[in-house]
Amino acid sequence: MKTRILGPFSVSAIGLGCMNLSHAYGTPPGAEAAEALLLSALDQGVTLFDTAALYGFGANETLVGRVLKPHRHQITLCSKGGMAGVSFPDGVKRVIDGRPEAIRRNCEDSLQRLQTDVIDLYYLHRWDKRVPIEDSVGAVSRLVEEGKVRALGLSEVSAATLRRAHAVHPVTAVQSEYSLWTREPEIAVLQACRELGAAFVAFSPVARAFLTGALRDVAKLDAKDIRRSMPRFEPANYAANLALLPAYEALADEAGCTPAQLALAWLLTRGDHLIPIPGTASLAHLREDLDADAVTLQPALLSRLDALINQRTVQGGRYSAQSQSEVDTEQFESV
Numbered sequence: 284m285k286t287r288i289l290g291p292f293s294v295s296a297i298g299l300g301c302m303n304l305s306h307a308y309g310t311p312p313g314a315e316a317a318e319a320l321l322l323s324a325l326d327q328g329v330t331l332f333d334t335a336a337l338y339g340f341g342a343n344e345t346l347v348g349r350v351l352k353p354h355r356h357q358i359t360l361c362s363k364g365g366m367a368g369v370s371f372p373d374g375v376k377r378v379i380d381g382r383p384e385a386i387r388r389n390c391e392d393s394l395q396r397l398q399t400d401v402i403d404l405y406y407l408h409r410w411d412k413r414v415p416i417e418d419s420v421g422a423v424s425r426l427v428e429e430g431k432v433r434a435l436g437l438s439e440v441s442a443a444t445l446r447r448a449h450a451v452h453p454v455t456a457v458q459s460e461y462s463l464w465t466r467e468p469e470i471a472v473l474q475a476c477r478e479l480g481a482a483f484v485a486f487s488p489v490a491r492a493f494l495t496g497a498l499r500d501v502a503k504l505d506a507k508d509i510r511r512s513m514p515r516f517e518p519a520n521y522a523a524n525l526a527l528l529p530a531y532e533a534l535a536d537e538a539g540c541t542p543a544q545l546a547l548a549w550l551l552t553r554g555d556h557l558i559p560i561p562g563t564a565s566l567a568h569l570r571e572d573l574d575a576d577a578v579t580l581q582p583a584l585l586s587r588l589d590a591l592i593n594q595r596t597v598q599g600g601r602y603s604a605q606s607q608s609e610v611d612t613e614q615f616e617s618v
């Protein structure tokens with residue numbers, strides 16, 4: 284596997300997003316299958332693993348910590364705080380809380396679940412807009428001073444917020460959604476990362492399965508699948524988006540790769556500072572996704588791909604109004 288630079292770390296050019304092993308897309312795999320998936324990624328050269336306090340309300344970190352503990356020295360372990368499960372009388376709920384004391388508590392809980400003394404890259408999962416970004420970043424900066432965290436990351440932030448944060452503590456990476464059908468980072472954040480020497484970690488890089496061609500019928504999604512709340516997966520929008528796939532699949536054929544590989548290989552062409560982190564529960568899909576780092580795309584094909592799937596050709600926003608209000612990213616005027 285090729286490598287890329289992530290601040291002080293050299294990591295596999297494609298990392299592994301671990302969220303779906305505990306949460307998000309229907310029933311997650313059992314413990315044995317999840318363990319096999321993580322170990323297979325490690326065997327195939329993945330050295331960048333991404334989790335968060337939020338995923339499975341701690342269960343994902345517990346899983347990742349247990350399975351990867353014997354291999355801790357080989358990997359760059361990334362987690363996130365500032366958005367986590369909080370217990371209420373009627374159950375555990377997701378809460379965004381960027382106050383310094385909340386971030387410290389999240390991080391200390393994560394260290395325990397991950398069975399490690401230090402988290403290599405610790406992201407603010409969302410900027411809590413009620414708290415100045417300088418204060419939330421200051422909390423992570425103190426965790427760095429104490430040796431509990433090695434580097435700071437931000438998720439779903441605008442270029443302006445990134446710059447404010449960077450003035451307090453160097454930002455090693457921004458993690459936001461980026462793929463052919465989610466182009467918002469192209470407005471300003473990709474360039475800001477390049478200027479500041481930060482990596483850009485692309486989440487949902489195969490468009491939560493859309494760009495793999497495997498998801499044809501959204502009516503079959505599990506009732507709790509988070510895609511059900513996303514406008515572009517609503518049946519009418521998704522039907523319009525599916526109409527883009529035959530031409531997309533033809534481009535993948537032409538490039539000699541699968542649709543999922545085309546989505547990942549395209550991201551790798553968007554800058555040396557780009558690192559995609561696909562998620563999968565399938566060993567076969569994992570192998571397929573990781574092999575994308577060997578795919579070469581010709582400039583003429585890249586132009587056709589760019590024109591085929593972009594913010595003008597995709598129908599439906601990426602988030603519900605509520606989720607959109609919780610992020611800070613730039614938006615295209617028409618969205």
Ligand SMILES: NC(=O)c1ccc[n+]([C@@H]2O[C@H](COP(=O)([O-])OP(=O)(O)OC[C@H]3O[C@@H](n4cnc5c(N)ncnc54)[C@H](OP(=O)(O)O)[C@@H]3O)[C@@H](O)[C@H]2O)c1
Nearest residue numbers: 300301302486487488489490491492495543561562563564
């Ligand atoms: N910072 C944030 O706010 C944030 C938000 C979302 C995600 N993330 C991170 O990004 C990671 C990846 O994002 P994601 O899981 O949302 O999206 P993704 O990687 O774009 O898509 C995952 C979906 O695609 C399917 N898939 C993957 N490879 C496939 C292949 N080769 N063929 C067919 N289907 C394939 C998976 O199903 P199978 O299991 O069937 O393969 C799964 O349903 C997460 O694990 C998490 O670490 C961060």
